[in-house]
Amino acid sequence: xxxxxxxxxxxxxxxxxxxxxxxxxxxxxxxxxxxxxxxxxxxxxxxxxxxxxxxxxxxxxxxxxxxxxxxxxxxxxxxxxxxxxxxxxxxxxxxxxxxxxxxxxxxxxxxxxxxxxxxxxxxxxxxxxxxxxxxxxxxxxxxxxxxxxxxxxxxxxxxxxxxxxxxxxxxxxxxxxxxxxxxxxxxxxxxxxxxxxxxxxxxxxxxxxxxxxxxxxxxxxxxxxxxxxxxxxxxxxxxxxxxxxxxxxxxxxxxxxxxxxxxxxxxxxxxxxxxxxxxxxxxxxxxxxxxxxxxxxxxxxxxxxxxxxxxxxxxxxxxxxxxxxxxxxxxxxxxxxxxxxxxxxxxxxxxxxxxxxxxxxxxxxxxxxxxxxxxxxxxxxxxxxxxxxxxxxxxxxxxxxxxxxxxxxxxxxxxxxxxxxxxxxxxxxxxxxxxxxxxxxxxxxxxxxxxxxxxxxxxxxxxxxxxxxxxxxxxxxxxxxxxxxxxxxxxxxxxxxxxxxxxxxxxxxxxxxxxxxxxxxxxxxxxxxxxxxxxxxxxxxxxxxxxxxxxxxxxxxxxxxxxxxxxxxxxxxxxxxxxxxxxxxxxxxxxxxxxxxxxxxxx
Amino acid sequence: xxxxxxxxxxxxxxxxxxxxxxxxxxxxxxxxxxxxxxxxxxxxxxxxxxxxxxxxxxxxxxxxxxxxxxxxxxxxxxxxxxxxxxxxxxxxxxxxxxxxxxxxxxxxxxxxxxxxxxxxxxxxxxxxxxxxxxxxxxxxxxxxxxxxxxxxxxxxxxxxxxxxxxxxxxxxxxxxxxxxxxxxxxxxxxxxxxxxxxxxxxxxxxxxxxxxxxxxxxxxxxxxxxxxxxxxxxxxxxxxxxxxxxxxxxxx
Numbered sequence: 001x002x003x004x005x006x007x008x009x010x011x012x013x014x015x016x017x018x019x020x021x022x023x024x025x026x027x028x029x030x031x032x033x034x035x036x037x038x039x040x041x042x043x044x045x046x047x048x049x050x051x052x053x054x055x056x057x058x059x060x061x062x063x064x065x066x067x068x069x070x071x072x073x074x075x076x077x078x079x080x081x082x083x084x085x086x087x088x089x090x091x092x093x094x095x096x097x098x099x100x101x102x103x104x105x106x107x108x109x110x111x112x113x114x115x116x117x118x119x120x121x122x123x124x125x126x127x128x129x130x131x132x133x134x135x136x137x138x139x140x141x142x143x144x145x146x147x148x149x150x151x152x153x154x155x156x157x158x159x160x161x162x163x164x165x166x167x168x169x170x171x172x173x174x175x176x177x178x179x180x181x182x183x184x185x186x187x188x189x190x191x192x193x194x195x196x197x198x199x200x201x202x203x204x205x206x207x208x209x210x211x212x213x214x215x216x217x218x219x220x221x222x223x224x225x226x227x228x229x230x231x232x233x234x235x236x237x238x239x240x241x242x243x244x245x246x247x248x249x250x251x252x253x254x255x256x257x258x259x260x261x262x263x264x265x266x267x268x269x270x271x272x273x274x275x276x277x278x279x280x281x282x283x284x285x286x287x288x289x290x291x292x293x294x295x296x297x298x299x300x301x302x303x304x305x306x307x308x309x310x311x312x313x314x315x316x317x318x319x320x321x322x323x324x325x326x327x328x329x330x331x332x333x334x335x336x337x338x339x340x341x342x343x344x345x346x347x348x349x350x351x352x353x354x355x356x357x358x359x360x361x362x363x364x365x366x367x368x369x370x371x372x373x374x375x376x377x378x379x380x381x382x383x384x385x386x387x388x389x390x391x392x393x394x395x396x397x398x399x400x401x402x403x404x405x406x407x408x409x410x411x412x413x414x415x416x417x418x419x420x421x422x423x424x425x426x427x428x429x430x431x432x433x434x435x436x437x438x439x440x441x442x443x444x445x446x447x448x449x450x451x452x453x454x455x456x457x458x459x460x461x462x463x464x465x466x467x468x469x470x471x472x473x474x475x476x477x478x479x480x481x482x483x484x485x486x487x488x489x490x491x492x493x494x495x496x497x498x499x500x501x502x503x504x505x506x507x508x509x510x511x512x513x514x515x516x517x518x519x520x521x522x523x524x525x526x527x528x529x530x531x532x533x534x535x536x537x538x539x540x541x542x543x544x545x546x547x548x549x550x551x552x553x554x555x556x557x558x559x560x561x562x563x564x565x566x567x568x569x570x571x572x573x574x575x576x577x578x579x580x581x582x583x584x585x586x587x588x589x590x591x592x593x594x595x596x597x598x599x600x601x602x603x
Numbered sequence: 604x605x606x607x608x609x610x611x612x613x614x615x616x617x618x619x620x621x622x623x624x625x626x627x628x629x630x631x632x633x634x635x636x637x638x639x640x641x642x643x644x645x646x647x648x649x650x651x652x653x654x655x656x657x658x659x660x661x662x663x664x665x666x667x668x669x670x671x672x673x674x675x676x677x678x679x680x681x682x683x684x685x686x687x688x689x690x691x692x693x694x695x696x697x698x699x700x701x702x703x704x705x706x707x708x709x710x711x712x713x714x715x716x717x718x719x720x721x722x723x724x725x726x727x728x729x730x731x732x733x734x735x736x737x738x739x740x741x742x743x744x745x746x747x748x749x750x751x752x753x754x755x756x757x758x759x760x761x762x763x764x765x766x767x768x769x770x771x772x773x774x775x776x777x778x779x780x781x782x783x784x785x786x787x788x789x790x791x792x793x794x795x796x797x798x799x800x801x802x803x804x805x806x807x808x809x810x811x812x813x814x815x816x817x818x819x820x821x822x823x824x825x826x827x828x829x830x831x832x833x834x835x836x837x838x839x840x841x842x843x844x845x846x847x848x849x850x851x852x853x854x855x
Contacts, residue, residue, distance in 0.1 A: 264718055267707065275705070520691065521687050521716070523688065
């Protein structure tokens with residue numbers, strides 16, 4: 001009978017349960033996708049050539065486990081907040097504690113198991129389609145990537161069901177230990193923390209010290225190796241929490257005594273914040289960490305995405321060299337965004353390739369500046385023909401235009417126009433192309449490169465032009481780039497559902513409070529503005545903290561993005577896009593909260 | 604003493620439900636007035652339309668037909684912010700379930716109507732301390748509602764209701780959740796406020812004891828005013844007996 005009643009309670013809150021289930025399912029699906037990438041040995045050994053990459057994958061896994069843990073705790077507290085009133089009523093009516101305990105345990109566990117099962121299914125589907133889509137979008141290819149990987153399925157199932165067993169036990173203890181009254185009136189209980197200046201300052205200082213240690217650990221990843229990550233994770237989390245806890249309370253208390261607090265709803269806003277300060281402190285800590293990790297991961301991913309072409313470009317003066325351009329190739333070339341193009345006539349005889357001095361004077365061969373180059377920008381220069389004769393002629397880039405065999409070249413010689421026209425030999429033209437951005441022209445370049453290779457196959461171990469370097473580097477760093485984007489999106493999704501839970505678990509209490517304000521005669525506009533401020537604070541503080549975290553955290557990637565790459569290069573635009581996304585989140589959250597909480601107008 | 608009406612209700616009707624659905628008429632053409640400085644009670648059994656009436660008067664709900672004029676404002680013609688401002692300035696409320704914001708201290712709760720008006724903090728502090736002294740809750744000001752007893756909470760709510768000197772104080776079963784001692788204290792307080800500040804009071808209740816503090820009582824039955832009692836020069840006990848007698852015949 002009791003079970004039936006409990007089930008009826010669930011039915012009444014179908015929508016809330018759906019959100020809860022959806023959130024947990026997403027979390028399990030994301031974990032599966034990651035576990036699939038991180039535990040697949042064949043995949044890792046094929047893609048993670050750089051030694052630190054293995055650390056990064058491990059880091060990602062640990063991070064995701066911790067985040068999942070926190071996330072489930074959050075979801076669980078939401079579940080509990082939904083249910084404890086019902087169970088309180090049952091107990092008041094005389095239901096046995098043991099029976100209630102069993103029900104709670106079962107309810108949590110069943111919900112968790114369903115979420116895990118659907119989550120793994122979703123994870124499989126997403127691995128197949130979404131991961132493929134993302135890779136395609138980034139123009140990457142990852143070897144040995146498969147959707148179904150049994151060890152990952154097992155890992156996800158074990159972790160999630162295990163976590164839910166823990167959550168169930170926690171709920172069981174919570175419900176059977178709390179008094180009935182406390183369960184019935186949980187919404188009215190306020191945090192009324194005492195302010196003790198000495199303790200407060202101590203907490204703040206400790207928080208800052210912990211943060212400093214965490215930031216240092218990230219920067220010193222070369223020294224600390226794998227240890228850097230757990231150290232940073234623990235210290236930054238605790239540091240952020242302590243700092244928030246110490247400062248928030250003091251700031252709120254200080255503001256409450258100003259005359260600002262006595263205008264309109266400001267006092268109410270401060271009261272709300274103070275009322276749930278510990279709840280909010282935890283919330284802000286988690287959101288700031290998720291924010292930092294999402295932003296950090298996406299920054300690294302887009303850093304690679306943007307900088308790989310640049311890095312590859314720093315190896316050669318031209319992107320691709322095409323011999324005897326065919327009409328079909330010309331069509332492809334026309335589709336490219338060319339920044340520099342030159343065509344030279346070659347005459348090959350014996351071990352020598354002859355060039356026409358007139359052509360080279362008219363179109364001096366562009367070379368790459370190798371000294372004193374500025375970060376993130378490749379510079380090119382040309383020399384006078386006589387200077388080129390002495391130095392540039394021996395440059396790899398120029399020699400590469402005529403390859404004779406593996407690691408052997410025709411010796412270039414420059415002849416005066418008359419001599420050149422008399423010179424015997426196999427005549428052909430070579431066109432060097434440099435595009436503005438290899439990423440942008442990737443598809444056409446791939447095609448063009450293939451047609452060139454079909455006609456003039458390169459000896460193994462030889463490369464011509466930076467496009468070859470680019471494809472090689474994509475194979476090297478593509479895994480990291482993908483990881484960055486993937487984790488970034490995963491954390492962003494979790495951030496969204498964490499905020500969603502905050503809304504749903506806080507809304508019933510707020511609904512009552514805003515109803516009271518409405519009765520007392522508060523204008524709708526004022527209430528709207530008040531809610532906007534409260535939610536705004538929940539978004540703004542972790543946003544700022546998250547950006548600080550990322551600015552320090554990017555240090556960790558310095559060894560992986562060595563000059564001319566840098567994890568800090570061009571972060572401005574990435575940050576702007578991310579902040580834009582975050583702002584959209586804010587607006588959606590706010591609109592939802594308004595809809596749930598604001599009382600309907602009488603007319 | 605002037606006999607200017609603070610509340611005047613004419614032909615008030617309220618029908619719930621959409622025209623093509625099953626409808627229920629809670630109020631069927633009510634007419635009455637409350638004069639300035641009067642202490643009026645509205646009595647009736649559950650479902651007689653007491654709360655509906657109060658919701659109309661306080662603009663929490665809109666009538667289907669008829670007019671409600673409170674302190675010169677035609678309530679039925681107001682919209683949106685006008686309604687909110689009207690509630691904030693002209694009406695003071697005491698609810699059965701206190702309706703205190705548990706995230707604010709007693710002081711902040713009391714100051715809320717003034718904060719909404721944008722009163723300067725100096726004036727606000729003064730007004731809060733004055734009203735707190737009147738209701739003898741000065742020592743409770745820094746406490747949160749969760750730390751107060753029911754009677755104390757209701758006194759804080761009363762302070763909030765009168766701190767901005769509204770035209771009329773409305774109580775919806777304000778003693779409903781209180782023990783008899785606290786209830787008596789609150790009713791004495793309301794009487795004091797009525798007498799000293801000449802504030803009109805409208806009390807909705809089904810409790811004869813509470814009603815006996817009024818000067819005039821309107822009995823509502825099936826959405827209409829059934830009868831009316833005036834206390835006149837009688838003492839409260841005699842009036843109480845009269846109410847009981849009236850209820851005895853009224854409910855038959």
